[in-house]
Amino acid sequence: MAKVTLQTLAAKKESGEKFACLTAYDSTFANIVSTQGVEVILVGDSLGNVVQGEDTTLPVTVDDMCYHTRCVAKGNEDSLIMADLPFASYHDVDQAIMNSARLMRAGADMVKLEGEGWLPPIVTRLREQGIPVCAHLGLTPQFVNVLGGYKVQGREVDRANAMIQAAIDLEAAGTALLLLECVPVSLAREITRAVSIPVIGIGAGADTDGQILVSYDMLDLTPGRKARFVKNFMEQAGSPRGAVANYVKEVKDGSYPAKEHCFN
Ligand code: KIV
Numbered sequence: 001m002a003k004v005t006l007q008t009l010a011a012k013k014e015s016g017e018k019f020a021c022l023t024a025y026d027s028t029f030a031n032i033v034s035t036q037g038v039e040v041i042l043v044g045d046s047l048g049n050v051v052q053g054e055d056t057t058l059p060v061t062v063d064d065m066c067y068h069t070r071c072v073a074k075g076n077e078d079s080l081i082m083a084d085l086p087f088a089s090y091h092d093v094d095q096a097i098m099n100s101a102r103l104m105r106a107g108a109d110m111v112k113l114e115g116e117g118w119l120p121p122i123v124t125r126l127r128e129q130g131i132p133v134c135a136h137l138g139l140t141p142q143f144v145n146v147l148g149g150y151k152v153q154g155r156e157v158d159r160a161n162a163m164i165q166a167a168i169d170l171e172a173a174g175t176a177l178l179l180l181e182c183v184p185v186s187l188a189r190e191i192t193r194a195v196s197i198p199v200i201g202i203g204a205g206a207d208t209d210g211q212i213l214v215s216y217d218m219l220d221l222t223p224g225r226k227a228r229f230v231k232n233f234m235e236q237a238g239s240p241r242g243a244v245a246n247y248v249k250e251v252k253d254g255s256y257p258a259k260e261h262c263f264n
Contacts, residue, residue, distance in 0.1 A: 004039045004080040006110070006132055006176050012039075013198040013209045020251040021082075021200055021212035022244065025051050025068045027075030029215060029240070034079040036244040040200070041076060042112065042212060043069045045084040045142070050216040057141045060086040062099045066106040073107025082134055082177075083108035087142045093125045100131045110176060114140035116166035120173035127174035135170045137163055137191075138204065139182035150227075152203075152263045154183045164191055171195045179212065180204040182229070185262045203229035205262045211251045219243055229261045 002008075012019050021040035024030040025047045033041055047068055048060040062085075069083045083103040090096035090113050100111045110132035113119065123133045138153040147153070154160045164187075167178055178199045180188050185205030192199040192208050201208030213230065216222045219240055220232040233243035233250075250256035 001034075001037055001039075001078045003078045006080070009039065009080070009177065009198045009210070013196075018252050018254065019198070019210040020248045021210055022218070022247070023047075023212070023215045024072050024075075026071045030072040030075035030079075031077065032241050033215070033244055034075070034077040036241060037248045038079055038244065040210065040212070041072055041079045041081050043072050043081065043083040043108065044214065045086045046214050048086075050214065050222060056144055058087045058144075060084075062086060062089050062102060066102050069103055069106040069108050076107075080109045081107060082110050082112050085111050085113045090122060093122055096122045096126060097129055097131070100126055101129075104131060110134060112136055112179065114142045116162065117169070119166075119175075120169050123170060123173045123175050127176075132176040133174070134177035134179055134200070135167075135175045136179040136181065137166060137183075138180045141181075150182075152182045152184065154187045160184075160187045160190075163187065164194055167191045167195050167199075171197050180208060182227075182263065184264055186264075201257075203227065203261070203263060206254060206257050211257065213247070215244075218247055228263065229257060231256055231261060 019039040022033050022038050023042045023044040045057040045060040048054040048057040089099045112134040114136040154163050180201050182203040188204035189207040198209040200210040202212045217230045218233045220234045233247045237243040237246050
């Protein structure tokens with residue numbers, strides 16, 4: 001695979017080819033992921049849950065994110081590396097630039113942040129500083145205490161309309177990618193059509209331009225109850241490398257996510 005850039009992902013949206021994204025937190029798994037054709041590696045703040053054993057992503061620090069981004073960058077071949085700005089690390093422009101710069105120096109190609117209406121000025125300034133941004137909408141785990149739990153977002157008409165408007169405003173502000181988590185299929189489809197930037201989904205149906213999963217979930221390593229959108233790719237594959245290869249194949253041929261992984 002040639003080095004994946006934002007232009008690669010834009011061309012895939014244009015041509016209708018789906019792209020695959022997975023989280024990674026270390027060098028070994030980043031190498032497996034990137035050599036199996038995953039276009040985007042997310043160094044997610046989900047590392048708070050799956051690596052650190054925390055109940056939420058809130059305890060994750062910028063230092064933690066820089067450490068894991070550096071590990072992933074060492075193992076990566078050609079995937080685009082996106083790193084999460086963790087909880088409360090981008091509440092104003094100056095703080096967002098300073099912390100994003102640390103992630104970029106650690107090896108990220110772009111940053112991801114969570115939010116809606118208040119984000120556009122921050123996105124614009126980051127882009128002006130050479131830092132591309134992915135905006136994470138829908139179920140935003142850093143806001144779990146405001147949202148009242150990990151629930152599907154955008155089922156009510158006014159929330160759905162606000163999310164569509166936020167997506168349009170974020171694109172106008174210079175956002176490079178959107179990520180939609182746990183939203184109804186119809187809303188994800190509408191947002192994906194309303195913007196010209198690539199849209200990645202998790203629990204958002206099959207109509208987004210790309211798909212993402214937390215790697216520990218799709219490898220069936222995460223204990224406890226699985227979210228509806230998670231598929232165990234280890235069951236058929238027998239090895240992590242095979243599981244990632246099957247995930248890429250199923251994202252690209254449209255067989256993942258299937259109806260049973262989606263919300264209405
Ligand atoms: O941190 C993370 O792993 C994420 C995914 C759930 C998309 O943001």
